[in-house]
Amino acid sequence: MVPTPRFYLIIVILIVTLVTGLATGFGLFFRLGYIISVVCIISLLSVYLNARKLEVTIDRRNHLLSVGEQIDKRISIRNLSMIPKTLLMATDITTIPKYTSSYALGLTTKGYRSWRSTDKAYHRGLFQMGPVEISTTDLLGIYRANTLHGSPDKIMIYPKIHDLKNFQTGNSNLTNE
Numbered sequence: 001m002v003p004t005p006r007f008y009l010i011i012v013i014l015i016v017t018l019v020t021g022l023a024t025g026f027g028l029f030f031r032l033g034y035i036i037s038v039v040c041i042i043s044l045l046s047v048y049l050n051a052r053k054l055e056v057t058i059d060r061r062n063h064l065l066s067v068g069e070q071i072d073k074r075i076s077i078r079n080l081s082m083i084p085k086t087l088l089m090a091t092d093i094t095t096i097p098k099y100t101s102s103y104a105l106g107l108t109t110k111g112y113r114s115w116r117s118t119d120k121a122y123h124r125g126l127f128q129m130g131p132v133e134i135s136t137t138d139l140l141g142i143y144r145a146n147t148l149h150g151s152p153d154k155i156m157i158y159p160k161i162h163d164l165k166n167f168q169t170g171n172s173n174l175t176n177e
Contacts, residue, residue, distance in 0.1 A: 001047055001145045010036060010142060043138035047145045050088065050136040053081035056149035058092075058132055063153065067124050067160040071099065075132060076114040079107040089135045092117070093148075096127045096155070121157045128152045 014036045021029030055078040062072055075092065079085050085107040092101040101117045131150040137143065 001044065001051070001143050004137070004141055004144055006140070007040075007142045010040060014040075039140070040142060043140055043142045046138045047136060047143040049081070049083050050085050050138075051134070051145040051147055053079065054085070054088075054134060054147070054149070055080055056090075056132055056134065058130060058150045060129060060153050060155070062155075064156050064158070065121055066158045067121055069121055070118045071096070071121050071129075071155070072116070072118050073101075073129070074114060074116045075103070076112070077105070077107065077134070079109065079111045082109055084108050084111070085136070087137050087139070091133045091135070092129060093131060093133055094127065094129045096121070096129070096157075097123050124157045124159045127155050127157065129155050 014033055017029050017036065018033045021027075021033060057076045059074040059076075060072075061074070062069075065071065073092070075090060077088070077090060088105050088107065090103045090105065094101070099119055099122075101119070103115055103117075105113050107113060130152040131148045133146055133148055135144060135146045137145075
């Protein structure tokens with residue numbers, strides 16, 4: 001779990017509130033400091049619980065294709081916990097240029113989501129797809145957690161094949177022809 005820049009702003013506000021409470025002796029500043037501390041702890045706990053007990057399966061359907069063909073995959077996420085998951089973002093990490101695959105979702109108790117993603121292959125080469133990164137944040141955006149699921153797969157994209165009309169090969173039955 002990683003604190004976001006918003007976390008550091010909240011810590012500064014907490015310090016200012018506690019220093020002001022100590023300087024003035026006014027009880028409202030102490031109560032405000034307690035509330036800010038409790039909110040930070042609850043946010044940390046919610047991110048921790050959101051990132052746990054997820055089962056992710058990735059089915060990449062084609063590993064060899066040509067430029068212009070569809071890259072096809074299905075990603076399924078299952079919540080194995082009794083706690084609903086909110087603010088989840090699934091991103092397939094890839095080295096393919098101009099290819100993005102992200103999905104925002106929430107899961108109910110023991111919930112299940114599955115989606116199919118297709119996109120055109122624009123560049124030839126050997127690329128890596130995966131793993132899938134599941135990231136979550138709390139409702140206030142104070143903390144962020146990222147988990148990786150699955151293993152990387154290789155995908156080979158060949159150049160586009162053009163049909164040459166009226167082109168015939170020689171038929172002289174030579175060994176090198």
